[in-house]
Amino acid sequence: MVESNVICPSCKKNSVNVRYQTFWMCSECGEKYSCVSGIPKLYLEESLGMTDKGLRDKVYKYMAWFYNFWNPFFMLPVRPIKISLKHWLVYFLLVFSFIFMVYNVIDLIAFRGIENVTIKDFLLFAALVIFIFVFSKQQRYAYLLLLAIPIKIIVSIRSFVPKKSISSVHDEFLKEYLESDKRIKMLDIASGTGQALYRRGYMNLNADYTAVDLSAGMIVQGRDLMVKQKAPVDFILADATNLPFKSGTFDICTNYGAFNGFADTKSALKEMIRVTKKGGKILILDEQEYPEATWLEHVYYKKVFACYNTLAGSPVDLLPEELEDMQVHQVYEFIYVFSARKKLDVQKENEIKTDLVKTKNGVLT
Secondary structure, three states, X not given: OOHHHEOOOOOOOOOXXXXXOOEEEOOOOOOEEEEEOOEEEOOOHHHOOHXXXXXXXXXXXXXXXXXXXXXXXXXXXXXXXXXXXXXXXXXXXXHHHHHHHHHHHHHHHHHHOHHXXXXXXXXXXXXXXXXXXXXXXXXXXXXXXXXXXXXXXXXXXHOOOOOOOHXXXXXXXXXXXXXXXXOEEEEEEOOOOXXXXXXXXXXXXXXXXXXXXXXXXXXXXXXXXXXXXXXXEEEEEOEOOEOOEOOOOEEEEEEEOOHHHOOOHHHHHHHHHHHEEEEEEEEEEEEOOOOOOOHHHHHHHHHHHOOOOOOOOOHHHHOOOOEEEEEEEEEEOOEEEEEEEEOOOHHHHHHHHHHHHHHHOOOOO
């Protein structure tokens, strides 16, 4: 698949050709890259951004194994109730559990007396301490529990309607590839557990797929999903700001839910463009506040959605010169989809324009 287009993150040469189950090695510079569950770790630890390293070590390292269940909680207020019922049930269970634990402590101190403490009281108090400790370390969860219901009420009343749905945006993005018999190459950056790659229509393409992520726990989950679904995907642990691939390798390059949180978004976008073929397409989905948001929605967005973000909104503000046909669609209250095409060479553009003129004049059929 894509292995012939892999380059060494250290020397930038196409010479990572010593490959074993436990490590890969560059025959040019001698850099050795360990493997995690057979997946090569093609990045340099010392070159990682502090934000990227922090999210990998302090968030995704622990969330990986239940990420698919927990992540939809952040979208809880804006998701239809019919597809998030089980998450609302868990939400209310957590809220009532917290209220009950606080009530038990107050009842023990104010009415029953500390001398009448029981094992049940001790266990409930221990659970409350753990609850408070987790919320103090991950404050976005506290804001989620506090604001989910009022935000749900607000979005229900205001009824945000996107100009284009997330499905129609993806349909338009993929149309030319679905109508072509040409085999293409696709890269999904920060692929995580592989849900977007598997569920957004890409598996219908005639393509070779590659997925990269910085978190070993997340990418192993993604590999397990693809193995279960019998979907052929290459997995590589890689840094989005220093991708281990030759320039112009992929026809499609995507990123879901990670771009705005990269330590260096400008370098990440530059790398996406570099590894994309001329004429190829890029798609990014991440958080962006919709213009009509109330002050309370703004608080929710900043404290829950965008608490790890280094970029506010879509990368169109970075003004990448190599891209054209840039489009930004606000598909949900707090979610945007950015798409663009990498420009062709000037010479190639002129050739295409000439062909179009000849076609209009009846020279070509």
